[in-house]
Amino acid sequence: MNPILRPARSTDAGTTGAILHGFSRENDWMPELHSLAEAIAFCGTMIDRGWVTVVEEQAQVLGFLARDGQEICALYLSGPARRQGVGRQLLDDAKEKRARLTLRTFEANTAARQFYERNGFVEAGRSDGARNDENLPDITYVWQKEDDGHDQRSGSD
Template sequence: MTVVLRAARPLDAGATGEILWRYLRETGWMPNLYSGAQTIAFCGKMIDRGWVTVAEADGRIVGFLARDGQEICALYLNRAVWGKGIARLLLDDAKSQARALRLRSFEANARANRFYRRAGFVEVARCDGRDNAENLPDITYVWPKEAAR
């Protein structure tokens, strides 16, 4: 499978929104807060701001990363491509464009937390969920390790 990374275009909001919405629906511990249309609109806003890089395989969007400066706001993949190195490609691309990165991941998302630690991110804080819409405990990570100081 050949994967191409590119800047998202406005018409990519549907595909990125679908990836995010499916993840939210298929993850048992995530609260059901947003409709499919709201999720697509959210992705459209991130795309309009120039934050989104998409991963395409065989002409289809299979994942995306949204980054606002040093803050990674979203990294989601179609489940069919989990474990194929696409998240790493997106993250390495973000690393190549920033001196430091920061992100928050839900404590319950053990798979993502392992991925970020393996990718060199260091935990710097935990929150009980009062600072996010989902009210779920989260972990703040930074990269590189020196950024934690």
């Protein structure tokens, strides 16, 4: 796999929206609150704001990361791209652009929690879900670049 990163274009809204919508359909714990069309429109808005980086291979979008300043708003991958280093590639790109990153993930999303913790994010707080649309308990994670130019990851992968 030799994926490349690039800024998302408006024409990527359909693919990124389908990846996002697919996530809620794949996970029993995740309520399906939005239609595919709404997910596409949401991704289109993030793309228009300049937040989205996509990862693609052979002109096929495999996933995306949306970042507003230091906040990672979304990181989603298509099924075949998972556990291939693609998510880490997107995350490392975000780390190169900011000295500090924050994000929230659902408590029930154990795969995401493990992924972020493996990549140097530390838990900074929890909520009961009252502030998210899904009403699911979530966890806030923070990553901070260390002063010596290295991040918080221990060891090497």
